[in-house]
Amino acid sequence: MKNLPNLLTWARILLIPLVMGVFYLPDSWLSPFMQNLTACVIFTVAAITDWLDGYLARRMEVTSAFGAFLDPVADKLMVGAALVMLVQLDRCDAIIAFIIIGREITISALREWMAKVGASKSVAVSYIGKLKTAAQMVAIPMLLFHNDLLGLPIALIGQVLIVLAAALTIWSMAYYLRRAAPELARH
Template sequence: MPLNIPNLLTWARIILIPLFVGVFYLPPHWLSPPEQNEVATLIFIAAAVTDWFDGWLARKLGQTSAFGAFLDPVADKLMVAAALVLLVKLGRADAIIAFIIIAREIAISALREWMAKVGAARSVAVSFIGKLKTAAQMISIPMLLHHGRLGELDLQRLGSVLLDVAAVLTLWSMAYYLWKAWPEIAIHGK
C-alpha cells in the first residue's frame, strides 16, 4: 500500500465512520440532539469533500495506485451505507429506499469485480447516470442528517425527495450496468 496523501485521506474517511455514527450515541449532556445533527452533518460533508479531493489530488500529484482505486470506492460505500442505516434508525429515511441503494452498491461492486476478472472492466466503468445518482445521494444525506430548516428550506423534505430520486437513479444505473455487462454474463455465465 503506497503511503501518500490521497490514500491517507481515504483512510481518514474510513476512520471517520465510527466517529460519525458514535455522535448519535453520546449522552445528551455531551451533545444535544440538534448538536448531534450538526456534528454528524459536518463529518459527512468533510468525508464527501475528502472523497472528491483525494481523487483530484492523486491525479494532480501523479499518485494514483491500484490500492487507492480499490480503497476509495470502498470508503465511499461504507460511509453512505453507515449514513443510510443511521437515517433509517432515526426515522429520517425509508428502509426500502436505503435497502435499494445499499443493495445496488453491493451488487454493482461485485459485478465490477467479476468483470475485472474476465478482463472486461471497461464495460462497467462509471457512467453519467451513476454520477447523477451519487450527486443526489451526497446532497440528500447531509440534508437528512441536519434534520431541520435552513431559512425557508425544509431540508428534511427536500432531502427525502432527493433520496427518492437517488433510489430511482440507483435502479436505472444498475439496469444500465447490467445491460453493459450482459454480453460477458452471457458468455461466461454458461
C-alpha cells in the same frame, strides 16, 4: 506527500464511526440539534475528502491500484453506515436504504467479476452513476441535519433527493447490467 490521497481515504473511513457515534452521545453532551449538525458536518467533510483524494491522486500523478481499491470501499462504507443510521433515526425508509446498499454490493461484485474476465471497461463509472452519487451525497447530509435552515425544509428536500437517488440507483444498476449482459451471457 505521495500518500496524501490514500491518507485522505483512510481519514474518510475513520470518520464513519464519528458520524454514527454523535447520535449515541447523551443530550447533556450534545443537544439533538448539535448531534444533527455535528453528524452533518462530519459527513460533509468525509464527502469532500472523497472528491479531494481523487483530484489529488490525478493531479499529483500518484494513482495506485491500492487507492483505486480503497476509495470505492470507503465510499460504500460511508454511505452504507449513514443510511443505516438514517433508518434507525426514522429519517430514511429501509427500502430506500436497501435499494442503494444492495445496488452498491451488486455493482461492486459485477465490476470485480468483469475485471477478472477482462471486460472492466464495459462497466466503468457512467454519467448516470455520477448523478446518483451526487444526489445521495447531497441528500444524506440534509437528512442528517434534519432541521429547517433559513426557512428551507431541509429534511423534506433531503427526502425528495434520497428518493431521486434511489430511482437513479435502479436506473444505473440496469445500465451497468445491460452493459455487462454480453459477458454474462457468454459465461
